[in-house]
Amino acid sequence: MSSSYERIFDIPIGPQHPALKEPAMLKLKVDGEHVVGVDLDVSYNHRGIEKAAEYRTYIQNLYLIERICGICNVAQTLTYCLAVESLHGKEIPARARFLRIVAEEISRINSHLLWLGVAAHEIGFDTFFMHIWLDREITLGLMEALSGNRITSSYNVIGGVRRDVTEDLLSRIRKGLDDLEPRVKRYREIAINDRSILKRTQGVGILSPADAAATSAVGPTLRASGIKSDVRADDPYSSHDQVPFNVITSDGCDAHARIIVRLDEILESIQICRHCISKLPAGPILQRLPRRAPQGEAMSRVEAPRGELFHYICSDGSDKPYRCKVSTPTLANLPALVRMLTSKGRYVVNIADVPVILASIDPCFSCAARVERTGGV
Amino acid sequence: MSVLRDIIERKAKRERVRRHSLTGEGKVEADPSFRGRVGLKRELCIGCSLCEKDCPSAAIQIVQDEKGKRPVFSLDRCMFCGQCKESCPTKAIYMSSELQLPVFDRKALEVR
Incomplete structure (x- = not known):
């Protein structure tokens, strides 16, 4: 601005801020209450996990990779295991593939319920x-019974899964899903009808289908913009081709559509779990693989609760990976977040809408901190 | 106001967050399948030290006792992943569902 009356101000939100749960820096350019520009920095929590993975064996890495993200730990280990298994060129038993789907979908329900609670907050x-969080206890209980821990499950191992299920446990999972389904349907009813939710989310954080495709958004953020894309359907990685399910989309393109897409996905996940439990094939659950992986490169992708998760592993034939690269869904959704924050909906984005828009992509910044920013913009 | 119905329903069913305590009434019990305190069946252990090799958090030390080599688990470093139990060729390592491990002395967290 040329005059002495500066109209556009910078307002920093983060890296430590009451409205942000994780370290990220949003430098907002505001004109009055309206956001007109945003500068995003997420490299506050770089943990060097990819480098650390080069110094550990494939077995030890399973637990390091699991700790990239607490909530999507099943998806993280699944992607890693798929990459290592494809290095070996081995198929895993059918029963293990179905059990992996059950664990993955339970963790997806858990993640979406957690996110819904955070969004409501x-x-x-x-x-x-x-x-919501009281009902999330059901999925945590199921995860504990299935894998032995509520959050860090360590359920997927290289070559299969760790624990088999008993008939008793299967009926327990069935009962848990039966308890959960009416609750989720009730929450969907509330999310559609409640005035305070509608007022805060409808028309806020618009991401048009063209913008979503242009910024390579992934997961529920992309599907809430009406684009039908799901790794489970496009590239079935774990017997998903034998499981009938719908890819949930919504044409709302706003934060409210993202709530509805995730709630519908929970209901779809419950159906997937029920199908896998009823059609569970008999047989072994583990294909033992050697400690040393053959020389080569492998890539794998999985539909994590937040979107497409990608792993790359390069092996030099030893028992440690030569290079391990992870690309998390939050990182892919950040350009879309910038478009949402500068979007023009029914009205331009207000400062008070920023936390809602930020929460609507389900961010996980310490997962996304895969690169260090070295000055400049 | 739309959650008012849910609040009344939960009150009627007496559903609520339970108060947890460390001992006595309301003590939390983990699921039997929970991965808790690690233990060793000494008579089965052959001292192969595979558990030490695979432990991701270096919580296992191999020591010599009267019967030969055996692992010692440091529970203050352990993250209860259960890889030692998986790696053990003779199934000598087990994990109990013991949930609470608060102690005053660090020595008490060594499983010998």
Whole structure:
């Protein structure tokens, strides 16, 4: 601005801020209450996991990779195991593939319920948040019974899964899903009808289908813009071709559509779990593989709860990977986030809408901190 | 106001977050399948030290006792992943569902 009355101001949100749960820096350019530009920096929590993976054996890496993200730990280990298995060129037993789907879908339900609670909290609707998290306990209980731990499950291992299921456990999972389904349907009803949710989310954070495709958004963020894309359907990695399911999309393109897409995905995940349990094939659950992986490169991708997760492993024939590269869904969704924050909906984005828009992509910044920023913009 | 119905329903069913305590009434019990405190069946252990090799957090040390080599687990370093149990060729390592491990002395967290 040329005059002494500067109209556009910089407002920093983060890296430590009450409205942000994770270290990220949003430098907002505001004109009054309206956001007109945004500069994003997420490299505050770089943990060097990819480098650390080069010094550990394939077996030890399983637990390091699992800790990239607590909530998507099943998806992380699944992607890693798929990459290592494709290095060996071995198929894993059918029963293990189905059990992997069960674990993956339970963790997806868990992640989406957690996100829904956080979204309700960001909207300012804390009663909703507490009710959702009370029902999330059901999935945590199922995860504990299935794998032996509530969050860090260590369920997928190289060559299969770790634990078999008993008939007793299967009926327990069935009962848990039966308890959960009416609750999720009720939350969907509330999310569609409640005025405070509608006022805070409808028309906020618009991401048009063209923008979503141009910024390579992934996961529920992309599907809420009406684009039908899901790794489970496009590139079935673990017997997903034998499981009938719908790819959920919505044409809303706003934060409200992202809530509805995730709630519908929970209902779809419940159906997938039920199908896998009823059609569970008999047989072994583990294909033992040698400790040393053959020389070569492998890539794998998985539909994690937040979107497409990608792993690349390069092996030099030893028992440690030569290079391990991870690309998480949050990193892919960040350009879309910038478009949303500068979007023009029914009205331009207000500062008060920023936490809701940020939460609507389900960010996980310490997963996304894969690169260090070295000055400049 | 739309969650009012849910609040009333939960009150009627007496559903609520349980109060947890460390001992006595309301003590938390983990699921039997929980991966808790690690233990060793000494008579089965052959001292192959595979558990030490595979442990991702270097919580296992191999020591010599009267019967030969055996692992010692440091639970303050352990992250309860259960890889030692998986790697053990003779199934000598087990994980109990013991959930709470608060102690005053670090020595008490060594499983010998």
